[in-house]
Amino acid sequence: MKKKKQQHAEAAYAKRKRKRKLKPSGSALLSLEGSDSNSIFGLLLASLSKHHRPLINKCLLTIRPSLLSQSSFTPILALLPALLSSNCSEIACRAADIVGAASLVSLEANEQVASDSQALKGLISLLESPKRKVLLSACNAVLDLSATTFGQRQLLKFYALEKLMFVFLQIFKCVESVSLWSEGNRSFGSLKIGIKEDEVSAGFVSATVTLINTCEVEQLQSIPRSLSDAFLRLLKELWTKVSDQVVMKAAVKYNEGGYLCKSNIGVSNLAEAIFRLSAYAGQLTVSMPFEVIKAGLFGTSESSFEDFLSNYWEVSPFLLQGTVNDPDVYDMFSPFKKSLSWTGCAPSLISSILHSLVSCFPIASDELNIFNFLNEVKDRLGCPIIYKQDIRVVKAEWQSRKEMHYFQDFHPGCIKEPQYFMIDDVLKCVQAYKEGYTIALRGLEFRFQSIAAVAETLALMFGQPSVGANLYLTPPNSQGLACHYDDHCVFVCQIFGSKQWTVFSQSSQLLPRLYDDLNGSDIDYTKAGKREFFLKEGDVLYIPRGFPHEAYTTSGDGSPEFSLHLTLSIEVEPPFEWEGITHFALHCWGENQKRPCFDGLNSLSHKLHLVSVNLLHVAIGIIGNLDPSFRKACLTAAFTLQPDVYNRISQCQKNYFLHLVNKVRTESRFLEVLNSIEVAVQKNEDPFQQIRWLWVHLENGTSDVYKNKSSMIEDILSLCDQHKDELEAAFVNLISRFCSEVVFEDVVTRHMLLLQKYSKIRKQYIDGMVSLHDKL
Template sequence: MPSATKPNKRKKRKRCGDGAWPSSSAFNRRVFPILLAALRSTRQTQHRHGADSTVARLLRRALSCSPPSLSPLPGSLVALLPLLLTSRGHLADSAVLPSILYLFSQVESISGITDSKSTDCSQSACKANKSFYLIIDTVVLMLNSCKVDRLHNLQQDLVRKVLRLLYKIWKKVGILGLSTDCINSKNQLQSREHDISEAIFRLSVDITYAAHMEPDEVRRSIFGQLVSDYENFLLNYWEKSTYLRTSKKKNLEEDSVFTSLLNGFDPKTPDTIIQSLVNGIVSCPAIASDELDISSFLREVQGSLGTTVKYRQDIRVVRTRNQCDQTSRSYGVEEHFFDDGITFQDADAFVEKCKDAFQNGFSVALRGMEFRSEKIAAIASAVADLFGQPSVGANIYFSPPRSQGLARHYDDHCVLVWQLLGHKKWTIWPNAKLLLPRLYEPFESLDELVDSGGRMEVLLEGDIMYVPRGFVHEAHTDVDVGELQANSTADCSLHLTLAIEVEPPFEWEGFTHIALHCWTEKHWSSAFLKSEVDDQTSLFALLLHVAIRLLSEDDATFRKACMVAAKLPPSSSCTRTHLKALESNQRSIFDEIIKKVDKSCNFKETLMCIEIAVKEKNDEPFQWMSWLRHLPKRGDADDKVDFCNILGALEELLEAVSCNLEQTLAEFTDFKSRFCRYVVYEDARESFEMLLQMYRTTRNQYMRGMLALHRKHENWLV
């Protein structure tokens, strides 16, 4: 008689995944050995794909559990993660990272830990928090081990939730770091402040934010409602002369851009303004002008993101006092309240010192406001679009009555000054030289740049003034209003400057280099190049690049901003005429430049400049060419110039032309003439806009990351 059951049948092993996160011991028995074996196998064989897939599959399976009561990752996995992440190029492509971020976002208990003001670091408290510290360490480690572009596809709702928690944890770790009683608790969390700040930065670079402004909206606020106002500014004032637009109080109340700016500060008293400016800010490390890879920037500043502000780099607290020289000529000398390079570890004490300095006649000048305020970031981005530039800087200046902050000076960038509160008197001297100063060039002495005929302007609340680069200026709040009232903003001055920096690729010289590059690439294999000088095409192009640079040293047109990519107002029947005039102006400038290249580029002068650099092994005069490496290349890259090793290319050029200078001169002249005859403006414009977009992408990523660290973006996190 058959038995009702089979006595030898083995019981099915209960599978994990239906509501039960595997215990740490179960993970150690089943998953951990396989992960370790997979990791070791990739070090012993060239066939990595199978082991990578095994690791990703195991982690996905482990993380697919959705228990009602979430538990931390096993400590053994967290210990193995650094090795897994640094050994697996595509591990972050799997579902592992989103799963861990989701797990992290669901742990409500973390909010309790971070929101608590308690510094209880007892053994029992540390033991209770240890599991959450493991999850935090895992999230921070995975984010910082992941390539930034791998984070693009994360759901923004998930990103916001994670950012909320990370920001709270970051601030909490900062508090613990100041408390000697909490060393034990801090040591439970392996991630340090700079690790968490980097994770916040990385996770924020592609998040969208609410405070967006259209360029046309900002145009109307700065230049007036009519398109003709903007056209008049571009054609008659831009990089030529100062410009002042006064505002009526009624118009200011209706100006949403100005209102959004003013609402970012607390204008009750000078102390409240300083508090709103300085409290909670962190340092904004510089990003290289031609850096187009945010990951490269992160490697460069590793360990320094989120650090306290650094004097002169981020902030200046300065006043200028007049002195006389031996000829009784008066000149201003800047006095700084803090020493150069000092950092401010105690944020509260730093704020109080800034308040004291203000009471003693010092102005507070804060740089990088586009990285510290979402509203200012939105305005700066719109102005950058408006002028067709990669980015626009923003500084804020707060000055007490009867004072002068910065001494008389000129800038290497154009400035829009926006008076937010109070009033300020400006004296401006026109640029005595025709050539505009360039970014990164050394500044000249002011002795020959000013005379007694400076123009005086008083800016009232809402007024906007444009100062071109190279125009010497100084500003005072010197109206005598009696004793300074400690609790009043009367006769103080608060103004914002928008710095339109024209970087090398986006001058007209840069546009000409791009045009030459496009023409050379497009016609690389064309019939007219099929000759014995085929192999020298890239060298002739390099020679012409250098010749164009030399020509631009003494020609003002090459230094002006190229605005072919400016985001002009939407076309309509009433604006079309103005738009055509602006576009025609840009095209005519390009035609004028090409004629100068054809007529004036000097072969022998260019060759002499290259010979000197090669002989002295000095590539400094050619560092300006580094940005050309970002332009797209066709064909065999081995035949192209390596702009990262420009001396090698110049040596090759000299060797190629030294055999027969007269023949080379004739061939170069023919090459130059063909370029000037056949170059296509539209091709150069298309490449110019592509390069501009590449620059903007990196700058915007940096801006979003820094805004996240300042948390001046509450709308992101709702």
């Protein structure tokens, strides 16, 4: 027994002796600093095989600074998977540091590191470590890798984003610890997010938001819904805290004492991440039932909507007196009213409505990719509302009928662009209101989910991509906007108080088009006929586009003297006017027809055909500019109506379409078209501007009719010069074939798909913006 104990003791001593031999002396460790990379790599490889942690750490410490001068990382890359999976947290941290350092040496080095799938998987696995020191090193390495597009794609490919989101949900503790910091002038663009005394959470905010904001559509949609929803809720909690600080100008300057751990994520970065997750979350805003909107705007009878379309739509004003006291009719604005801090006095509504609003930057009407919009507003998304873009504070003088802007007069010569609305400006709005100014706020459908629900249903009813909603709060005995007319139809919905309206007869039979320049449009009040309407709470007044109108508050019938009303705007985009659908019908017919046999793509007959199609587009535009019927809204895409209602409306639409096609047949003139193109070229204008939307939607298509516009104009001029008679014959023949062969039902089917393209982007925009305003 004694002998066995002695043998064990001798074996243990020998083992410790072997370890001491392996452990280099202090001078040996210092000598590593002068060694070349190959020697260090060899020593690191040997120490890995012996699991010698001190020597591994020393090698890693020596290697990291030398990475800046390396042209290839292949040797160390081969060892990174083993180093990153080490049970020793110090080794794992230093390995992660090496990944980060190598990623920042050059674009080529970044790509080399990011291409190593095993190293990448090892790094991402560290994001689940229970040790915060390891988490921080791994997170910083992920940030370094994401400095390039390739690195971002690789991280997303191996699900780094999902891992970051999941871990951040576990480690982040307190929204109250979030503050803003600025090293500069505290302008909106310089404000960044800091987390008090929590370096790991600050790093995870930076890494997660960075990757979210680099995702493509498929990557956003592939995130598990439960994870995306949970993380979105947390981001919105952060956003509520941050946006309140922005409006209050509460940015704190970063102090060196470490009170605030700063991230590199700005306010706009956080807003973009929320916008992206919300835009692809699906059904954040849900439309209101059809019957509720129909009863609230058109009345409760079965045929009320059809009667409106037949007798008033784009023809004449229409008044529906309030149904808010009818127990059988649901007030569609009830959720909106409940969201307001209404204490019985109008000034209390101002702070309630304007508090913590963000700017809703306009999106192009023909935009088909929400990421294009996000790229345009980078570094600005999420900023406070901007004067004249989002809000106006205005009143019309009684005698001159001119509008005065409170903030221009209040800050003469000192207006900066953009003029963000901070808390001080909100307080000044209260004073402006007391002085007779109206508060006009644009884009309520982007700011209140309850309004978005109303707007979405109304858009579907009229077969349009979207409906706008503006708010107007007017003090007693005052007029906000001067007399004007709009390029869109409006439903004036009286929410609180009352208002007197005067609607004049339209000055032209041609309805104004969306985006027409209406400035300088004179209105002759002495000759125009007019109608008076007094709106009380719950009343709705429809005003067609092109009808001049003005409104002011009175104390009639003992009702409150102030007014809060919303306008719901039916904005008819070019593709959804009758001229637009005629252009679209020509395109659909061209795609569906049995193609004639040509001698080749460059043959004369083929060129004559292509040019004739485009000449007919110009002819349709000429007719549409002069004929009122081509400017009216088309409802062929209103397929959400009840089947019996839709069938009746559809038959009327078909008859109208055939009427317009016949006009194209009889009124298209070859010489008039040529002259129009020549004049446009001389003025350096685009003769095809009216169908720009068609090129946008078909630019990725297969049709060669709509390819290069400049070469198309050259072909037209060349053929006119050399083959004018042949071109005219081809043009006449094309008109005859199109008008005889076009099928209304085929056009309607394709038109509905076009509406869905438009509506998809608008829905994503609304969901993103509403989410930024939805305070949890």
